[in-house]
Each structure stands twice: as structure tokens, then as C-alpha cells.
Amino acid sequence: MREHTIAAIPADGIGPEVIDAGTRVLASLEKRMGDVRFHVETFDWGSDYYRKHGVMMPADGLETLRKFDAIYFGAVGAPDVPDHITLWGLRLPICQGFDQYANVRPTKILPGITPPLRNCGPGDLDWVIVRENSEGEYSGHGGRAHKGLPEEVGTEVAIFTRVGVTRIMRYAFTLAQSRPRKLLTVVTKSNAQRHGMVMWDEIAAEVAEEFPDVSWDKMLVDAMTVRMTLKPQSLDTIVATNLHADILSDLAGALAGSLGVAPTANIDPQRRFPSMFEPIHGSAFDITGKGIANPVATFWTAAQMLDHLGEQDASARLMRAVERVTGNGILTPDVGGTATTKEVTDAVIDAIHSSNV
Ligand code: NAD
Numbered sequence: 001m002r003e004h005t006i007a008a009i010p011a012d013g014i015g016p017e018v019i020d021a022g023t024r025v026l027a028s029l030e031k032r033m034g035d036v037r038f039h040v041e042t043f044d045w046g047s048d049y050y051r052k053h054g055v056m057m058p059a060d061g062l063e064t065l066r067k068f069d070a071i072y073f074g075a076v077g078a079p080d081v082p083d084h085i086t087l088w089g090l091r092l093p094i095c096q097g098f099d100q101y102a103n104v105r106p107t108k109i110l111p112g113i114t115p116p117l118r119n120c121g122p123g124d125l126d127w128v129i130v131r132e133n134s135e136g137e138y139s140g141h142g143g144r145a146h147k148g149l150p151e152e153v154g155t156e157v158a159i160f161t162r163v164g165v166t167r168i169m170r171y172a173f174t175l176a177q178s179r180p181r182k183l184l185t186v187v188t189k190s191n192a193q194r195h196g197m198v199m200w201d202e203i204a205a206e207v208a209e210e211f212p213d214v215s216w217d218k219m220l221v222d223a224m225t226v227r228m229t230l231k232p233q234s235l236d237t238i239v240a241t242n243l244h245a246d247i248l249s250d251l252a253g254a255l256a257g258s259l260g261v262a263p264t265a266n267i268d269p270q271r272r273f274p275s276m277f278e279p280i281h282g283s284a285f286d287i288t289g290k291g292i293a294n295p296v297a298t299f300w301t302a303a304q305m306l307d308h309l310g311e312q313d314a315s316a317r318l319m320r321a322v323e324r325v326t327g328n329g330i331l332t333p334d335v336g337g338t339a340t341t342k343e344v345t346d347a348v349i350d351a352i353h354s355s356n357v
């Protein structure tokens with residue numbers, strides 16, 4: 001029996017609704033596969049914890065998580081707690097503390113989902129966005145001077161290091177090489193930002209030498225939004241900075257039909273620490289408690305987690321089950337259906353147990 005320990009942090013808003021659906025699906029995979037065990041322990045960290053204790057997680061939170069094989073994360077964000085507190089109090093400390101420098105965001109159009117673009121169906125849009133997840137624009141450097149005065153100045157400093165850019169570039173080229181089309185697009189804004197961004201371009205060219213079988217090109221981030229929308233077929237693997245990829249991957253999720261189907265993995269490729277798996281979306285307080293949150297992103301990221309844990313068969317079975325269910329039109333309202341979170345989850349569990357999935 002193979003065993004994996006998973007720390008679940010459902011956190012805020014629809015986070016608990018989708019993580020609950022995800023842990024049910026993991027339990028059904030355990031039954032179906034028969035040779036693997038997932039020991040899921042759930043932590044009550046997040047905005048409720050903050051209201052009680054003044055912090056999003058306990059001081060020894062990272063030490064606690066460190067013992068797990070993977071982290072399964074819901075979402076943070078609450079109407080009455082500032083976003084920079086929820087984000088910097090829980091999600092970013094985990095990403096940065098565990099040096100999860102590669103943020104991997106696959107996007108494709110699932111069967112049964114009508115994307116917003118005309119003439120675009122499954123097969124036309126099949127991307128993986130690799131987001132630099134440890135530095136760049138979210139390094140936390142910067143400050144404010146003369147606060148509140150007319151002459152106030154705020155700086156938000158983007159930090160790019162040779163080590164940081166080289167390792168994400170190698171990760172992206174390696175990933176592109178593993179995909180059938182072996183195609184990588186490197187995104188920057190090196191026309192207007194002429195220091196760190198030019199360094200990105202230079203390091204991309206250097207790392208490319210190590211991957212002669214990968215074709216690669218460069219795009220400026222603004223032009224990239226146009227290419228994603230008008231020529232989705234021309235893209236495959238994409239690498240971009242922390243901020244640029246954050247924005248591009250929300251666009252990618254929307255182009256694939258909904259943020260509710262977009263997953264993400266925060267990976268420590270060196271496997272020194274647990275990696276973290278989550279849907280891209282936030283806590284979605286506009287639909288919290290209504291039972292209609294789309295659980296597909298949370299299932300898809302569970303498949304990413306299973307892959308990372310070496311459970312490729314379970315991962316592939318889960319994705320086939322999800323595609324069967326979306327293909328059968330069992331969809332939540334965000335992707336044009338009428339099903340509830342529970343109905344989608346039950347259908348995925350049925351498909352996992354079905355003999356021809
Ligand atoms: P959001 O992703 O929570 O919601 C954006 C829109 O998409 C909403 O209309 C929402 O209903 C819809 N949506 C999102 N996920 C869905 C799902 N699974 N099923 C159906 N519809 C879904 O983004 P927001 O509204 O900008 O932010 C809400 C809160 O979440 C804020 O506090 C924000 O800071 C936080 N946030 C957290 C994360 C994270 O934890 N990783 C990411 C983004 C936003």
C-alpha cells in the first residue's frame with residue numbers, strides 16, 4: 001500500500017465547499033485504486049482563525065505543514081479582512097517559505113464547456129502557463145514615504161535574480177520539452193522595463209541552448225493578451241513573471257470557460273518541501289453558501305497533486321472522470337449548467353467507479 005499525507009487548508013468563502021468536494025473525490029479514488037491511501041488532515045486556518053487569533057495561521061504553521069507530502073488549498077479572502085492580510089498571512093508565506101518557485105497552470109477547454117471565443121473548441125486551446133512564484137513583482141519590497149501627505153510616494157519593487165530566472169526558465173523549457181508540441185513562449189515587457197525584463201530575455205536565450213529540440217519565441221505581455229484571444233492555437237507552454245502570469249492565467253481561465261475550471265500547482269521542483277495545489281479562483285463570496293461553486297478546478301488540481309505524488313494512474317482516471325462529467329453536460333451555473341457542487345461531485349465519483357472510465 002502506498003501512503004501519502006495531505007494537509008487540507010480549505011480557508012475562506014467557497015474554499016471549504018470545493019475542498020470538501022475534493023476530499024470526497026480523493027476518498028473515492030482510494031477505494032477505486034485499492035493500492036493507495038491518502039491521509040488527509042484538515043486545518044482551520046484562514047479568516048475565521050484571524051478573527052479569533054489575530055493571525056491567519058499559527059506561528060508554527062509552516063513547521064506543521066512541512067511534515068506533509070502535499071498541501072491541498074482552498075482560497076483566502078473575506079469581505080471584512082483586507083486582502084493583503086489574507087494573502088500575505090497564509091498563502092504567500094507557504095509559497096515563499098517552501099520555495100514553491102514554479103507555479104504551473106494548465107488550461108484547456110474541457111468537453112461540454114462552451115468557451116467565450118467563437119470558432120474555438122477543445123483542442124484549440126491547450127496551454128500550460130508557468131508562473132515565476134518566488135520573486136518578481138510580488139517580492140514584497142517597496143515602501144511608502146510621507147504617508148497621507150500630498151507628496152506621498154509609494155514604491156513597489158520588482159526583484160529578479162539570475163538564480164530565480166534561470167531556474168524558472170529551466171523548469172519551463174523542461175515542461176515544454178515533455179509536451180507533444182515542444183513549444184515555449186517567453187513573456188516579458190522588455191521594451192518598457194529595461195533592466196530585469198531584459199535579463200529575462202537574455203537568460204531565456206541562454207537556457208534555450210540546453211534545449212535544442214524546443215522551439216521558443218518571445219512576446220510582450222500586452223501583445224500576448226491579443227495572441228491568446230485571437231490565435232489560441234499558436235500557443236502551448238508559456239512562461240512569465242509572477243505578476244504577468246497571474247493576470248494572463250486569469251484570462252486563460254476565462255477563455256477556457258470559467259475561473260471555476262482553472263487549477264494551479266505551486267511546486268518545489270527540488271522536492272525539499274511539500275508543494276501546494278489549489279484552484280486559481282478566490283473565495284468568491286458572491287456565491288458562498290449557495291452550493292453552486294464549480295469544483296472542477298479543485299478536482300483538476302487534485303490530479304496535479306496525484307501526478308506530483310507519483311500516482312499517475314489515479315491522476316489520469318480522475319481527469320477522465322471529470323471530462324466524462326463535463327462532456328455529459330453536468331455543469332455548474334458559471335459554465336452554463338444548472339448542477340450543484342454536490343451533483344457534479346457525485347457524478348465524478350460515479351465516473352471514477354465506472355468500469356469504462
Ligand atoms: P474570485 O475568484 O473569488 O471570483 C471571481 C468571480 O468568479 C466571481 O464572480 C465568482 O463567483 C466566480 N467564481 C470563482 N470561482 C468560482 C467557482 N469555483 N465556481 C463558480 N464561480 C466562481 O475573485 P474575486 O471576486 O476577485 O475575489 C474574492 C476574494 O478572493 C478576494 O478577497 C480576493 O483577494 C480573494 N482571492 C484569493 C485567491 C486565492 O486564495 N488564491 C485568488 C484570487 C482572489
Ligand code: MN
Pocket residue numbers: 246247250
Ligand atoms: Mn490571481
